[in-house]
Amino acid sequence: MGAGWVAGVTRARALRTRCLGTEGIRDVVASRTLDDALRYLAATPYRHDVSPGTTPDEAQRAVSATLLWHLRVLAGWQPATGADVIRALAAGFEISNTEHHLRALVADPRQLDAERRHAPPYRLGALAMAWTRLARTRTPSELRTALAASVWGDPGGDSPAAVATGMRVSAAVRLAITVPDAARWAAARLALLFGREVFIVGRRMPEVSARRAARLLGTRAVGAGSYADFRQSLPVTARWVLDEVDEAAGLWRAEARWWEAVERDGHELLHRSGFGPQPVVGAVALLSADAWRTRGALELAARGGGPGDWPTEALDAPG
Template structure:
């Protein structure tokens, strides 16, 4: 197996040179306006699709598109198992495409250009051809995503996120704690902050990773107490559901720290590839947050509140 990973692992480590880094991202965040922040990024790996005068949403989407391109390039160097790992770790882009497509179908949002997924798509070409929420839900149910349990934009987005985390945890041992922690934050926010009960289908799926006792909890304290250790770390110290946003940065910090640890040594296999994706993804999340702070007039990156 090792020989098949040589090119993939080598390319994964080389891709880290595309990351902006915390110090440079802090400079972007301190810019006095979005246009200044975009100019600051123009000579970096994120500058390719960033246009002067871009809105915050378009600038953040351009940052996401850069990350996706890096993941697509990286996937091209992987053996089949590595490519499958990249597809799972890039699930958020297909979720974003589907969310935007469904909003356009329901008239609740303007059409947006979708992310170009290429070989990292799970079911997007089929989903993109749907012409009603019912048809979209049926297409999801017939794919690896599974039935979200309802056809509303909120139910579909939550159902896809639950599906992605559960499938990632099942396929990638290196990412189990990240996935479980991510799912704990998602369920906590949806149920106890937004007061959006999950559909039975999504609740059953989430229970595979968080346990039925946690998913059926009727209060945030009970939910937090009933989480398994693999997920509870993400909400430790968060006494109120309304403060869950504070755990977001901690989750990303943990992903980046673990990702760098996976990159250490001379190992060949999926671990360094997963680690590289973790570092690159955290970097893109940080840059998106820096752009938002700049759009508000500039601020300290350490105190940003970015919902990924």
């Protein structure tokens, strides 16, 4: 491996110290108020933009912004192929920016400024794929056109639901292709998305997104008429996340299982010997899982916290 990978992997392993870890997250959960939790975070790697008086949403977003900053730093130490890996793993930030931008486009003009103040765009830097062009659009149809001309592809509609779903499907397929070590995560995550959209929300995906999803889930699963048939038809790369989830209403438990697998796999990948993409993928997985758990811990602290509130399922915060 070249010097770029040596530097990139060395930095990836060093970033492990930026995780709060199990004990730190327990301390956040044990906080009796959100302000107590924020005071604790002020002495941790998540200290930026958190202070007493911050709302739960603002605090959770600050945790996500810290994660993004770590990923941008990590990408700067990688060779070109390593930066591509991190960009694919970090696609959710551009999706979030686009969702907020589209909501602002369709919002009542009197609410527009408040919408933008509430959720300023994440600063993507070199991890952006098409955000600069997407941010310049002024109507939902312009946004769809810009997506269709980019690596994201046509989402099949310009509604918030179609765009959000289309981008997530596209991100999962791209991740499976770009990062083979994350292909299992991508397929399972897509299964959760598809199951939630079709069998809980009751909303069929636009045809273009369904065809794209079939690349990872298979045509039988995508065309299934019931949750039971969907689950049975999934390939092994995706079916594992739905083990023992017999009803679609239990998909929230599968979300926690997905994160546990990402964290477990991340530990294994980070400690692989040699210099190459695997330790970098592992570092991103661990940083992302830690941020997810920290966001969930903040939610619990805002509800009153306490040591008895630790169960993993209770930390099911938005990813």
